[in-house]
Amino acid sequence: MHSLVSIIITTKNEEKNIGLCLKSIRCQSYDNIEIIVVDNRSSDKTKEIAAEFTDLIYDKGPERSAQRNYGVSVSHGEYVIYIDADMILAPFVIESCVAAFKNSLLVVGLYIPEIILGNGLFCKTRRFERSFYNATPIDAVRFVKKDIFIKINGFDESFSGPEDWDFNRKISSFGELKLISGYKILSEEKEVREWKKNGFSKEITNFLISNGISPNDLNNKYNNVIFHNETNVNLSKYFSKKSYYMKSFDIYINKWGKNDIIIKKQFGLYYRYIGVFIENGKWRKLFRHPLLTVYMYFLKGAVGAVYIKHKLLKNS
Secondary structure, three states, X not given: OOOOEEEEEEEOOOOOOHHHHHHHHHOOOOOOEEEEXXXXXXXXXXXXXXXXXXXXXXXXXXXXXXXXXXXXXXXXXXXXXXEEOOEEEOOOHHHHHHHHHHHOOOEEEEEOOEEEEOOHHHHHXXXXXXXXXXXXXXXXXXXXXXXXXXXXXXXXXXXXXXXHHHHHHHHHOOOEEEEOOOOOOOOOXXXXXXXXXXXXXXXHHHHHHOOOOOHHHHHHOOOOOEEEEOOOXXXXXXXXXXXXXXXXXXXXXXXXXXXXXXXXXXXXXXHHHHHHHHHHHOHHHHHHOHHHHHHHHHHHHHHHXXXXXXXXXXHO
């Protein structure tokens, strides 16, 4: 019997997104899964839609850290993965994560490549920017063993925004963090049959293609990733979300110390604006996509200005 995997989905008024998220879980090549939806007082049809896929639906707030912690507390799996309702899992994600743990006793957490969805310059730029962050201090693991999650007391509920980074810091002290490949190679006849049975559904395929993903990439590049649906995010919403997260930055920084090496990378000008984009040969992508590079730095500069304004207002 395969190990049970608990998928924790936090929601609040996600009726537009939760359906595709849950359908993508149904398409997983790995079959021993329980779906746990932890809702935060939704006023739309989120819970009704979720009820078509799982009986494990709970109410918890006030923020996603508390929701995730509660989800794990009622879970039964050996492994847990936490995702948002606007995420879509490619078919081999869960299978590959379990295999990574089975293949190494040293692994305690897994990064999963994340692909931003959406058309237009803004979404294309966000997709481009996110491609630099996999398995860096800007990223955070999503798939862990439940017993390790409990040992580190899960997510810190005293802040919201950098809680992923904090969780990543805590779990890294127990072993290795690993990035799974964005593509699972289908070389055996059995795997090809499983792909045909459990691959992207027609509905999900059409949605991904209509939101910036090429059909060729689905089959040859992105069958083992998380797609993040930011099609409804514009500049205003983007800056609003960033501003909200900034309210917790000082709590997080004070917890680890401003001289901590990871804190310096996460908040320092050099790494956030240069280092993460040039390390390990990634600088080549900047030259291959000059327009996206220019607009990415425009966005990052604007976010930096918002952060400076936040600091000035807080200190005034």
